[in-house]
Amino acid sequence: xxxxxxxxxxxxxxxxxxxxxxxxxxxxxxxxxxxxxxxxxxxxxxxxxxxxxxxxxxxxxxxxxxxxxxxxxxxxxxxxxxxxxxxxxxxxxxxxxxxxxxxxxxxxxxxxxxxxxxxxxxxxxxxxxxxxxxxxxxxxxxxxxxxxxxxxxxxxxxxxxxxxxxxxxxxxxxxxxxxxxxxxxxxxxxxx
Numbered sequence: 001x002x003x004x005x006x007x008x009x010x011x012x013x014x015x016x017x018x019x020x021x022x023x024x025x026x027x028x029x030x031x032x033x034x035x036x037x038x039x040x041x042x043x044x045x046x047x048x049x050x051x052x053x054x055x056x057x058x059x060x061x062x063x064x065x066x067x068x069x070x071x072x073x074x075x076x077x078x079x080x081x082x083x084x085x086x087x088x089x090x091x092x093x094x095x096x097x098x099x100x101x102x103x104x105x106x107x108x109x110x111x112x113x114x115x116x117x118x119x120x121x122x123x124x125x126x127x128x129x130x131x132x133x134x135x136x137x138x139x140x141x142x143x144x145x146x147x148x149x150x151x152x153x154x155x156x157x158x159x160x161x162x163x164x165x166x167x168x169x170x171x172x173x174x175x176x177x178x179x180x181x182x183x184x185x186x187x188x189x190x191x192x
Contacts, residue, residue, distance in 0.1 A: 005094045008094065017079045028076045081103075084098050101143075106134070112163050138168075
């Protein structure tokens, strides 16, 4: 199971996830650009290559089958896992807790070569609705305190697949830099 450890020097929480080391193309930058549509797990018709969907906007068809416009699946190599309890405790030098959270992939289009920049406004709107739906659903889990959406575009940014997608991570803690920004905004609002 992944775990969260608090760095005793900086006070920041760090995710320790040994399952992430099983990712097939870590440290091979050229891999993201090599996988074509015929082998891409995010392309329509390859739904069996991903975990079962947690959300899909479709034009008909069965779950986990072709016919979708936007599809959300758990990350196959998650940094955090949904099942379990936090079980926060002190252990030696560290404060630690189980790596409870969510790690999902939002597959933005069934089309392998389409990017967010080349999508129509209605297609982009569906992606944004998927973001909203997943955030609202995950907010109901009282263990989660912070939800982050991010997009790695291209191998240099860390994307292991060229197919247009974003990721979502839900954490049981609020990162310090986020807390500091919110507190700073409150102070500024109160002053001005």
